[in-house]
Amino acid sequence: MEVIKAVKEMQRWSEAARLRGERIAFVPTMGYLHEGHLSLMREGRRRADRLVVSIFVNPTQFGPREDFNTYPRDFERDCVLMERVPVDVVFAPEPAEMYPQGFQTWVETTELTRGLCGAFRPGHFRGVTTVVAKLFNIVKPHLAFFGEKDYQQLRTVERMVSDLNFDVEIVAMPTVREPDGLAMSSRNAYLSSAERQAALALSRALNAAQRRFREGSFLAEELLAEARQVLAQEPTVRVEYLEVADARTLEPISKLDRPAVIAIAAWVGRTRLIDNVVLADVGAQ
Amino acid sequence: MEVIKAVKEMQRWSEAARLRGERIAFVPTMGYLHEGHLSLMREGRRRADRLVVSIFVNPTQFGPREDFNTYPRDFERDCVLMERVPVDVVFAPEPAEMYPQGFQTWVETTELTRGLCGAFRPGHFRGVTTVVAKLFNIVKPHLAFFGEKDYQQLRTVERMVSDLNFDVEIVAMPTVREPDGLAMSSRNAYLSSAERQAALALSRALNAAQRRFREGSFLAEELLAEARQVLAQEPTVRVEYLEVADARTLEPISKLDRPAVIAIAAWVGRTRLIDNVVLADVGAQ
Numbered sequence: 274m275e276v277i278k279a280v281k282e283m284q285r286w287s288e289a290a291r292l293r294g295e296r297i298a299f300v301p302t303m304g305y306l307h308e309g310h311l312s313l314m315r316e317g318r319r320r321a322d323r324l325v326v327s328i329f330v331n332p333t334q335f336g337p338r339e340d341f342n343t344y345p346r347d348f349e350r351d352c353v354l355m356e357r358v359p360v361d362v363v364f365a366p367e368p369a370e371m372y373p374q375g376f377q378t379w380v381e382t383t384e385l386t387r388g389l390c391g392a393f394r395p396g397h398f399r400g401v402t403t404v405v406a407k408l409f410n411i412v413k414p415h416l417a418f419f420g421e422k423d424y425q426q427l428r429t430v431e432r433m434v435s436d437l438n439f440d441v442e443i444v445a446m447p448t449v450r451e452p453d454g455l456a457m458s459s460r461n462a463y464l465s466s467a468e469r470q471a472a473l474a475l476s477r478a479l480n481a482a483q484r485r486f487r488e489g490s491f492l493a494e495e496l497l498a499e500a501r502q503v504l505a506q507e508p509t510v511r512v513e514y515l516e517v518a519d520a521r522t523l524e525p526i527s528k529l530d531r532p533a534v535i536a537i538a539a540w541v542g543r544t545r546l547i548d549n550v551v552l553a554d555v556g557a558q
Numbered sequence: 559m560e561v562i563k564a565v566k567e568m569q570r571w572s573e574a575a576r577l578r579g580e581r582i583a584f585v586p587t588m589g590y591l592h593e594g595h596l597s598l599m600r601e602g603r604r605r606a607d608r609l610v611v612s613i614f615v616n617p618t619q620f621g622p623r624e625d626f627n628t629y630p631r632d633f634e635r636d637c638v639l640m641e642r643v644p645v646d647v648v649f650a651p652e653p654a655e656m657y658p659q660g661f662q663t664w665v666e667t668t669e670l671t672r673g674l675c676g677a678f679r680p681g682h683f684r685g686v687t688t689v690v691a692k693l694f695n696i697v698k699p700h701l702a703f704f705g706e707k708d709y710q711q712l713r714t715v716e717r718m719v720s721d722l723n724f725d726v727e728i729v730a731m732p733t734v735r736e737p738d739g740l741a742m743s744s745r746n747a748y749l750s751s752a753e754r755q756a757a758l759a760l761s762r763a764l765n766a767a768q769r770r771f772r773e774g775s776f777l778a779e780e781l782l783a784e785a786r787q788v789l790a791q792e793p794t795v796r797v798e799y800l801e802v803a804d805a806r807t808l809e810p811i812s813k814l815d816r817p818a819v820i821a822i823a824a825w826v827g828r829t830r831l832i833d834n835v836v837l838a839d840v841g842a843q
Binding site: 280284288291292294375376377378379380381382383384385402403406407410411413432433436437438439440 | 565569573576577579660661662663664665666667668669670687688691692695696698717718721722723724725
């Protein structure tokens, strides 16, 4: 497994692979890898000739009061996990390689990023779309893999790719969960064991809403009430938002007459967690 | 010469050419071609295996009160000129192919676009960087050619390419002028013969400033005074801006202690014209 830190070197590697007719799969990550990341890598491995993973804690997607400095990092452990997949190339640039002095160009997808996390994390998605556009130009993949856990990110990246005509196929992969239901996230490392227990309220609340949907309730307000009831049992969980949205446009909806997503962001102590479940009539999908 | 109108078909053509190891030169234009465009194409022809030209009057770089609808168009005449170069592929999409329903992603280079034309044409450069990013992803060129006549556009595109890591070499080519000095522009077609005569004041004014610079004046105010004197002789020319700026950052400067550009935008009747001259001590470049 090769570790590349320079943009130009990564581009040369990818260009050479493409000239040989090889197909490149790409999994962008911020490292501190878990099963969610690894499931993306395995699918990438399966579907292409070459597999590139980036490990880059992207400063521009963190707000000034967010956790950029404390975000968990363990490059050596990440490398052990990636060797096992196996990954061909790890692209791991320093921030100054990605954002040199004078950097001033931003990629922004506007409507999809207004609500949900976008409303609480100004600039976050601008940072995400900018770094993903950069990484696509650096890694030159044929396929790129994103997890459904970051649902708004997934939809936004898909839109960015389509709007800017990136010739990259975006592959969405299901959220990977701990056996007790907690969605895997690098930020779970922040949780104390009591918080870890309380954090289960998120997936339990979404499950309760989904059950209600499957039982035939198509009113967002009913599903939300169901979820809120579960969340109320964990007073240490502070909900930032809990919404039913159109699965495609992410606009809030009150009737589930099309594919929808129920999404939550909540604080457990000083840790912000997100989760979601797609609510789609099998026939309507 | 092949004419391609669909994004996917252009991408397939370029991908196939790249797989054969061919180098692609690209000249993005809004059509109504003149010698300026043709000089870019000839250089592209010389420096690559394949030459692609786009003809697309990009709606997003025109303000609501600007000349998108009246911008001169003559695709058949353009094709005759391109055949002679010769051009391999003309990419000529419809606006709806480039900006389908729901389009919402923008590429913006911030600092370089604040002054000069950016101050008078809000949104213009956002439209330019967005369409150039799209065209690069569609045409997948190794080299792309831009004229120095649109100096702020050239610097902005260079910065966008560097910031977003497009693996495209930007080649700048000198402004092509009519024998009497008028910078070539598709918009010159708007000018009546009296306006055509008055429009010479722009290049004359810049020449006067450049002469003064070569004679040893390094104060922006002195060069501007010289230019203003020439412009005052054509009262029908309404100056929008006339500035001496750092050639790299485009920030206004008062002393010419580094490479600079003197740039003008002016209205001649209802036609807005721009021109510029780079003022660089040969030793300092």
